[in-house]
Amino acid sequence: MAHIVIMGAGVGGMPAAYEMRAMLPKEHRITVVSAVDYFQFTPSNPWVAVGWRDREAITLKIAPLLAKKDIAFIAKPVVTIAATENRLVLEGGDTVDYDYLVITTGPKLFFDEVPGSGPHGGHTHSVCTVGHAEGWYKDYQEFLKNPGPLVIGAMPFASCFGPAYEFAFILDTDLRRRKLRHKVPITFVTSEPYIGHLGLGGVGDSKSMLESELRSHDMKWITNAKTTKVEQGKMFVTQLDDHGALYKEHEVPFKMAMMLPAFKGVDAVAAVPNLCNPRGFVLIDEFQRSKAYKNIFSAGVCVAIPPVEVTVVPTGAPKTGYMIETMISAIVHNIADELAGKPVETKGTWNAICLADFGDTGAAFVALPQIPPRNVNWFKKGKWVHLAKIAFEKYFMRKLKTGTSEPIYEKYVLKALGIVRLMR
Numbered sequence: 055m056a057h058i059v060i061m062g063a064g065v066g067g068m069p070a071a072y073e074m075r076a077m078l079p080k081e082h083r084i085t086v087v088s089a090v091d092y093f094q095f096t097p098s099n100p101w102v103a104v105g106w107r108d109r110e111a112i113t114l115k116i117a118p119l120l121a122k123k124d125i126a127f128i129a130k131p132v133v134t135i136a137a138t139e140n141r142l143v144l145e146g147g148d149t150v151d152y153d154y155l156v157i158t159t160g161p162k163l164f165f166d167e168v169p170g171s172g173p174h175g176g177h178t179h180s181v182c183t184v185g186h187a188e189g190w191y192k193d194y195q196e197f198l199k200n201p202g203p204l205v206i207g208a209m210p211f212a213s214c215f216g217p218a219y220e221f222a223f224i225l226d227t228d229l230r231r232r233k234l235r236h237k238v239p240i241t242f243v244t245s246e247p248y249i250g251h252l253g254l255g256g257v258g259d260s261k262s263m264l265e266s267e268l269r270s271h272d273m274k275w276i277t278n279a280k281t282t283k284v285e286q287g288k289m290f291v292t293q294l295d296d297h298g299a300l301y302k303e304h305e306v307p308f309k310m311a312m313m314l315p316a317f318k319g320v321d322a323v324a325a326v327p328n329l330c331n332p333r334g335f336v337l338i339d340e341f342q343r344s345k346a347y348k349n350i351f352s353a354g355v356c357v358a359i360p361p362v363e364v365t366v367v368p369t370g371a372p373k374t375g376y377m378i379e380t381m382i383s384a385i386v387h388n389i390a391d392e393l394a395g396k397p398v399e400t401k402g403t404w405n406a407i408c409l410a411d412f413g414d415t416g417a418a419f420v421a422l423p424q425i426p427p428r429n430v431n432w433f434k435k436g437k438w439v440h441l442a443k444i445a446f447e448k449y450f451m452r453k454l455k456t457g458t459s460e461p462i463y464e465k466y467v468l469k470a471l472g473i474v475r476l477m478r
Contacts, residue, residue, distance in 0.1 A: 213370025324420025
């Protein structure tokens with residue numbers, strides 16, 4: 055009998071637990087350990103920030119969901135991974151022994167990378183967690199009484215740019231509906247070398263299409279932006295040229311700002327000797343297995359993926375939901391095969407597929423594979439994407455409540471995009 059422990063209960067950890075339970079014989083135990091006792095559907099956080107959703111709509115209590123599947127759950131942060139002893143040390147001193155560890159923690163939001171940033175004592179907001187989104191919404195209510203400039207974007211070392219674009223356009227839509235958009239200049243500040251880079255070197259016509267969208271929505275932008283510090287109402291940005299030389303120094307005024315932070319590995323994971331790269335992301339082989347510890351697997355934002363290309367201001371490669379799902383499936387099949395005495399041979403596809411909501415329209419992109427050259431390099435926009443993302447949110451939450459073990463993104467997103475045939 056083996057004990058499989060899944061560390062993290064987000065869009066990777068919860069489906070991993072369900073799929074693991076469905077595939078493994080009943081004698082094997084499964085335990086999920088999470089720092090919080092609820093699941094949050096992170097893609098909906100931008101909607102929470104403008105009041106289009108509330109916490110109840112996008113969160114679920116984890117314990118009763120897992121109990122239905124005979125999966126144990128512990129709601130405590132992990133403070134130490136004793137990898138050579140196959141043991142987790144939890145906050146308060148409790149320990150959990152494991153035969154296999156699956157790390158799906160997501161990232162540490164490293165606001166300290168830029169002095170003065172972040173929602174806890176800093177001067178910028180985030181939509182990376184439901185709590186951060188609620189913080190924006192609270193301050194936004196006061197902002198609406200006396201509007202002013204907004205700054206939206208992504209800091210150096212950010213590796214997920216889609217939510218920044220989403221949030222800029224969602225805010226634009228919300229302000230137009232309130233007849234306040236004319237009072238709110240919006241500047242998009244990003245570490246990307248150009249608009250629509252997305253950490254992917256661009257996808258299809260993403261550069262021209264997103265530039266066009268920003269222009270038509272009367273938003274200014276600064277690319278190759280190295281945000282150096284933030285003060286109350288002012289963001290200091292060094293803009294570099296394509297050769298890395300100084301192009302211009304900016305002091306960008308704002309009344310509110312949402313900047314996606316740099317990502318690092320969470321402390322307990324980053325501290326394990328030989329497990330991670332210098333920024334704390336788990337080093338894995340083609341089978342999602344740690345290169346240093348053969349009984350540790352990892353998936354999602356917490357794994358180390360090299361950037362698609364070197365950029366003058368550091369950017370990372372995103373890990374989208376469909377990619378994470380294929381990583382999870384690979385891990386489940388590989389652990390099941392190893393327990394059955396079979397060779398480990400399943401690999402994730404590492405394709406990038408995304409639906410991005412723009413408030414009343416949206417954009418979808420497909421990069422197969424993520425790293426160029428690609429078999430499919432596709433970017434389209436339209437109201438259908440906005441509707442598809444709303445429907446997908448409801449679909450994902452419903453499937454999570456019922457404890458499905460089927461691949462959620464593959465069942466819905468690929469059909470919504472009409473590209474299943476392109477994958478064959």
